[in-house]
Amino acid sequence: MKNFNWLALGFLAPALIVITVFFLAPVILTGIFSFTSMSTSTGVTGGEYLLNQSGLRALADKGLNQVTLDQLNNAGYVVDEQGLAALAEKHGTATADEMRKLHDNGQFSARRDMERALKDLKANKIRSTKDRKAAAELFKHSLLNERFEAEANFRVALVEGDIPIEDHEIIVTQAYTGWVWTVDNVKLLFSLPSTLRYAGNTLIYVTLTLIFNIGFGLFLAITTFYLPAKSASTFRAIWFLPRILPPVMYVLLWKWLTWDTGFIATTLSWVGVAPKNWMLDTSTHAWVVVVLINGSFGASLGMILFSSAIKAIPSSILYSSEVDGANRWQQVRYIILPHLRWPILFVTSYQTLSLLTSFEHILLSTEGGPGRATEVWSLAAYHIALDNYGGNLQYGLGATFAVALVIIGIIASLFYLRFFNFNEMVAKPKIEG
Amino acid sequence: MSHNFRHWPIIVILSIVSLPLIIMFAFQIIDTFTTHPIDSMIPDRITFEQFSFLWDEAETGRANIWKVTLNTFIFATTTAVVVCSVSMTTAYALSRLNFPFRRFFLGGLIILHAFPTVTLIIAIFLILQIIGLYDTLLGVIMVKAALELPFGIWIMKGFYDNVPWEIEMAGVQDGASRFTVWWKLVLPQVQPGIFALMIFSFLSGWSEFLLPQVLAPGNDAQVLSTYLTALIADDTKIDFALFKAVGMFYAIPVIAIYLIFQNKLMNIYGGGTKG
Numbered sequence: 001m002k003n004f005n006w007l008a009l010g011f012l013a014p015a016l017i018v019i020t021v022f023f024l025a026p027v028i029l030t031g032i033f034s035f036t037s038m039s040t041s042t043g044v045t046g047g048e049y050l051l052n053q054s055g056l057r058a059l060a061d062k063g064l065n066q067v068t069l070d071q072l073n074n075a076g077y078v079v080d081e082q083g084l085a086a087l088a089e090k091h092g093t094a095t096a097d098e099m100r101k102l103h104d105n106g107q108f109s110a111r112r113d114m115e116r117a118l119k120d121l122k123a124n125k126i127r128s129t130k131d132r133k134a135a136a137e138l139f140k141h142s143l144l145n146e147r148f149e150a151e152a153n154f155r156v157a158l159v160e161g162d163i164p165i166e167d168h169e170i171i172v173t174q175a176y177t178g179w180v181w182t183v184d185n186v187k188l189l190f191s192l193p194s195t196l197r198y199a200g201n202t203l204i205y206v207t208l209t210l211i212f213n214i215g216f217g218l219f220l221a222i223t224t225f226y227l228p229a230k231s232a233s234t235f236r237a238i239w240f241l242p243r244i245l246p247p248v249m250y251v252l253l254w255k256w257l258t259w260d261t262g263f264i265a266t267t268l269s270w271v272g273v274a275p276k277n278w279m280l281d282t283s284t285h286a287w288v289v290v291v292l293i294n295g296s297f298g299a300s301l302g303m304i305l306f307s308s309a310i311k312a313i314p315s316s317i318l319y320s321s322e323v324d325g326a327n328r329w330q331q332v333r334y335i336i337l338p339h340l341r342w343p344i345l346f347v348t349s350y351q352t353l354s355l356l357t358s359f360e361h362i363l364l365s366t367e368g369g370p371g372r373a374t375e376v377w378s379l380a381a382y383h384i385a386l387d388n389y390g391g392n393l394q395y396g397l398g399a400t401f402a403v404a405l406v407i408i409g410i411i412a413s414l415f416y417l418r419f420f421n422f423n424e425m426v427a428k429p430k431i432e433g
Numbered sequence: 434m435s436h437n438f439r440h441w442p443i444i445v446i447l448s449i450v451s452l453p454l455i456i457m458f459a460f461q462i463i464d465t466f467t468t469h470p471i472d473s474m475i476p477d478r479i480t481f482e483q484f485s486f487l488w489d490e491a492e493t494g495r496a497n498i499w500k501v502t503l504n505t506f507i508f509a510t511t512t513a514v515v516v517c518s519v520s521m522t523t524a525y526a527l528s529r530l531n532f533p534f535r536r537f538f539l540g541g542l543i544i545l546h547a548f549p550t551v552t553l554i555i556a557i558f559l560i561l562q563i564i565g566l567y568d569t570l571l572g573v574i575m576v577k578a579a580l581e582l583p584f585g586i587w588i589m590k591g592f593y594d595n596v597p598w599e600i601e602m603a604g605v606q607d608g609a610s611r612f613t614v615w616w617k618l619v620l621p622q623v624q625p626g627i628f629a630l631m632i633f634s635f636l637s638g639w640s641e642f643l644l645p646q647v648l649a650p651g652n653d654a655q656v657l658s659t660y661l662t663a664l665i666a667d668d669t670k671i672d673f674a675l676f677k678a679v680g681m682f683y684a685i686p687v688i689a690i691y692l693i694f695q696n697k698l699m700n701i702y703g704g705g706t707k708g
Contacts, residue, residue, distance in 0.1 A: 007611055011526035012538070014519045015582060022579035023545055026556035033556065044559050219450075223443050231440070235447050237695065238454055244691045244698065246640035248658045249680045252665065253457040256464075256673050263456065266474055296454065357549030360643055364662070378551045385555045386647050398555050405552045412547035417540065 027406060033399035034186070038179040040393045047178020049154035050147050055174050062174070068167050072144065077114040079106045083139035090135065095124035111136050151176075185400035194372070194380075202377040205290065205362075206355045212295030213351050214344065217302020222332055224303075225310050236303065243300045251364040254293050255279065279366060283373030286366045290374050293361050302347050309343040310336055346419065353412040357405050378405060464674055465681045483678035496652040496660065498682075505656040508574055508645070509638035515578040516585040516634040517627055523582075524589030525615055529601070545583040553580070554647055561648055570654040573645050577638055585630055592626030593619070629697050636687060636698075657683040 038044060051072065060069055079099065088096035098121055108114045114136040118126060126132045148154040154175060158168050189195055220239055224232040242250055257263045258278035265275035279289045313336065321331055359379040362368065368375035368383065375383070385398020448455075460474070465483055467476030486498055526532070527539060557576055558567070566572030596619055604614040620627075642658040649655070655663075661679050691698060 005530060005532045008526045008530040008532035011522040011530065012532075015523035015586065018519065018575075018579045018582060019541075019545065021560075022557065022576060023548065023553065025560065026553040027548065029556035029559070030552060033559070038559075044562060216450075220447075223447055226443055227440055227447075231444060235451060238451050238458075240695075241458065241691075242454070244636070244687060245684055246642070246658055246687060248640075248642050248661050249684045252661070252676055252680050253461060255665070256460070256677070257453065257457055259671075259673070261471075261671070262673070263460065263474065292453075353547070354549070357551055359551065364642070378549070381551055381555070386558060395555060395559060402552045402555055405549060409548040409552055410544075413544035416543045416547055 030399045030402050030406060033396055034403045035181055035183060036179045036396045036399075037182050037184065038395040038399075039397075040391065042177060042179040044179075044395075047176055048147050048149055049151060049172065049175045050145070050177050051171070051175045052145055056144070059171065059174050062170060064167060064170060068163060071163055072171070077108040077111065077136065077139045079103045079117070079139055086138040087135060090138070091124065091126060091131075095121065095126070098122070098124050108139075114139060148175075179396070182396075185397045188397060189400050197372065198375060198377045198380045201373070201375055202356065204287065205294075205374070205376050206352060208287070208291045209294045209298065209355055210348065210351055212291055213298040214302055214348055216295060216299040217347065218306055218340070218344070220299060220303040221306030221310060222336060224307065225336075226328070236307070239296070239303055240300045242297045247360050247364060250297070251293060251361060254289065254365060258285075258289055280370050283370060286370055286374045290362055290366060293365055294355070294358075297361065298351060298355075301351070305343050305347055306340055309340055313339050349415055349419075353408065353415070356408050377401065381405065461677055461681065465678050468674070483674045484682070486675065486679060487682070494652075495663075496655045498660070498679075501655050501657055501660045502682075504570055504654060505639060505658075508570060508577070508641075508656055509635045511574045512578045512581060512638035513631050513634040515574070516581045517631050519578075519582060520585035520589040520630060521620070521627060524586045524593055525619065527586065528590045528593035529615075529619075530611070542583055542586060546587060550580060550643060554643070558647055568649050568651045568654060570649065573649045573654065576648060577641055577644050580644075581634055581637060585634065588630055588633075589623070589626060592623040596622045629694075632690060632694055632698065636690060639687060 056069060056072060059072075084096045084100055087099060099118075102120050103117050106117060108117060111133075115132050118132050118135055126135055146157070148157065151172065154172060155168060158171065159165075163171065220235070224235050227235070245253075255262070259265065260275050260277040262278070264278045269275050278285055280286055317335055318331065321335055326334070357378050359376055359382060362374055362376060362379055363382065366374045368379050381398050381401035384401060385393055385395050387393075463476055466479055466481070468478045468480050468482075469476045527535070527542070561567040561572045561576070566575070600618050600622065601614050604618045605611070609617070640658065641656075642662065645654065645656045645659045646662065650659070657679075661676070661683060664679060665676055
């Protein structure tokens, strides 16, 4: 290179920036996230230190001794500025000032004692017992349910609470609410029985849909080839519509067809079949509908590619076969199908890879149901990380599921590199910049 | 071809297998403009009531339909413009300019082409939350445009590859810079390609469901696809006539574009995957 090609750099720059932020970074981050415990409850950016009742139970399970647990649990009462400020807010500054005069920095171990201390108030009595109880709570001083921004502060609080130093480590780990590095996701992936189920579902889904796609695509391409141009393009337009319609709209039509008040149920009720939901009644129903929805959507790709491949067959071959008396079946079997070998191979591989990772139509139609009968791998990843009923989105575990799909992405790209005749594509420019 | 064969058996078979789709499309249109008794499919009255969602006040908790439509339009148009303008320059560089690591970039383009949305979306979801673009239209637009980009570059590169080298050589010979050659000589040659890509990305943006659903679930950035999904998912009232009317309203631009540019679109859908 004599001089650096600034024009090329300028032309490439926007794409490079976009691709770095939205492709490279996400792929790398997915890999990183899969080794963390990130979820809604841990947050993304970092955590704080908070010990609550369930944390205490977890500590007990981990074998922390009862004495320490009681120390953590038992609330002491301290008359400090924080509590006084809360008291001032509730019962007025005068009450707080009097309390400060009487019991500044007073410490009480039981609530009864604290309440008794509150009874000492003369000028500003808190009359009702209920109010006094509530006021006592204001001075409660405990590690439980108190938030600490930094680890150091939390440790200081532990020392102040006279917690034995050898127990600090386990308590700090338990109290941290942020995410941590872990390989639990990978272990979980291999130990959960549902993993196997998702893989099995994916296998069923891909195989059945693929057979439908390719078979039906071929059928459409060959039959429309034999029709006059006008009716051929009508049928092609009908079968192309599923691809062009927005997926939400397309799946809505299928829902209407199969709903318990929909077309099939209504028509069949005329002959005495009780109406039911033909999409979600049993898992067989769900699978048939899922395959039909995706199959009708995918068949158009085969149809278009096979149609143009058939058009490329030299017409002299077809004419001469007709002169030789070949019937239509023989023409298809011995001339058209052999010519379609490469397009079929291409569409099969392409569809396999895109079906493995596609889940939009299933999400919109059965949502993986009934039960989890139609929950495929990619849908599971989506549900775990981005949308589940429990509400706790497990980004880390979802990312682990997605990593499996990243591997598929890599296999796919190797396949494309083979297929797209890479060397021809990178032919040298003829004008040296 | 095939004048020796009869057509009608094929037409009959094709009509039978196409029947479910034909029924769905036909009743989509019929049901939007008519009412029918509960246990029947036969319409008894022509009506425009189903479209009242267009002029009635929005229910509490739902976004205004016109605002949602405007969002969808902004989303689709901006995506299309960004994809086209970035693909226009990048594809030219990849197709015609010489620069270091050119092989690497081309290989990278194909690899990007193969990465499914689901592998990226979890991380993108977190990235948008960190940079503060979560639940905004701008954020979804950027993500959509980025994910659409490898395809756009790929298609545009195909169009540039078909422009004869002689045009550029003549331009360079006459003393024009490479930039001028691109702007004045090559771009007019690929105008049909830019136009086709523009339509394609617009449709793709108009139909997009998953990205807005995950990255902008709030009412402010709602688009028609998520609006319709929310309507269907609300199972307190299942009213297919309303769903279909909203769906019709949503799909009309798509169908109009499809009818006008049918052949162009079939080419790009087929060609996009073939390269």
